[in-house]
Amino acid sequence: KHYPNVHILEDAEAVIEKGDKIALIGANGKGKSTLLRMIAGAEKFDGFCETGHNVTTTFFAQHQLESLHLDNAILEELQAFAPKHTDTELRSILGCFLFTGDDVFKKIKVLSGGEKSRVALAKSLTTDSNFLILDEPTNHLDIQSVNILIQALQQFEGTFIAVSHDRYFLDNVANKIWFIEGEKIKQYPGTYAEYEEWNSKREIPVAKPIPVKMPEKVKEATKPTTPNAANQLKKLNDELKKIETSITEQEATVKNIEAELADENVYSKADKLAEANKRYLAAKQDLDNSQAKWETLAGEIMELEG
Incomplete structure (x- = not known):
């Protein structure tokens, strides 16, 4: 798989076996989400992907929000998707993602982006599929919801592959x-903690997920042939450096709030916990936005360098 001036995979192959719980890791821009879309059949590529007998797949990604029916209430959305589940079961799942009481009767069209993401993830967990493909499932989730997702995946008897920058989740x-x-595509047969120990002893470093490690800074290009291109490249590089500074600061903010949420004086008091969770979601959203902007800028710089 490749784009103009950018090769993601070349003569690559991999096998997913029954019972695999795979974490796909790496720096931004390495093609993780692209690989997930290829596996899900949502991205064309040169080669083939062969699915085993009786494998049924559910793909969760942020763009899945577009498939939500805006005129449905939250509960109606899950009822239509998972008719075999009782309303009690569906409301229990929604409660895990912070939709309680009359919240389940809210129309999807009035929800924020983060709330829609939680609805889409809740839908994914009601599936009867035995293979889940999860692209950044912890985005927009607070610590409590991340733990619920972890518990659900630990109990899941099928197979899944997930991309996430959340180290706690991957662990x-x-x-x-x-x-x-x-x-x-390289593989390590073990947990993320075991992989980290193994990787630390390698001569070739591999990017690690969260705490979010930014990939190597885009190198300054050789001097372009036109003044306009040179000016544009300088502007993009300057903006990239500002974004990298913001990401470093936002990482620290997320870490600090996570420490607060682990403090008994916070998690034992509902009002303090709710306030800290709200700040945590906002901080994660800021970090996600900055990472997305970094990827866009890095891509533009690569095009100019090419």
Whole structure:
């Protein structure tokens, strides 16, 4: 799989076996989400993906929000998707994602982006599929909801592959690690903690997920042939440096709030916990936005360099 001037995978192959709980890790821009879309059949590529007998797939990604029916109430959305589940079961699942009481009767069209994301993830967990493909499932989730998701995946009897920058999440769900290196898919048979120890002893470093480690800074290009291109490249590089500074600060903010949420004086008091959770979600959203902007800028710089 490749784009103009950018190769993601070349002569790569990998096998997903029954019972695998795979964490796909790596720096931004390495093609993790692209690989998930290829596996899900949502992205064209040169090659093939063969699915095993009786494998049924559910794909969760942020763009899945577009498939939500805006005129449905939250509960109606899940009822239509999972008719075999009782309303009590569906409301229990929604409660895990912070939709309680009359919240389940809210129309999807009035929800925020983060709330829609939680609805889409709740839908994914009502599926009868035995293979889940999860692209950044912890985005927009507070600590309590992340723990609920972890518990659900630990009890899931099927197979899944997940991309996430949340190290805590990966530590608790994965039994195999995939990473993209040299345009190939490499595998480590173990937990993320075991992978980290193994990787620290390697001569070739591999990018680690959260705490979010930014990939190597985009190198300054050789001097372009036109003044306009040179000016544009300088502007993009300056903006990239500002974004990198913001990401560093936002990482620290997320860490600080996580420490607060682990404090008994906070999590034992409902009002303090609610306030801290609200700040945590906002901080994670700011970090996600900055990372997305970094990827966009890095791509524009690569095009100019190419």
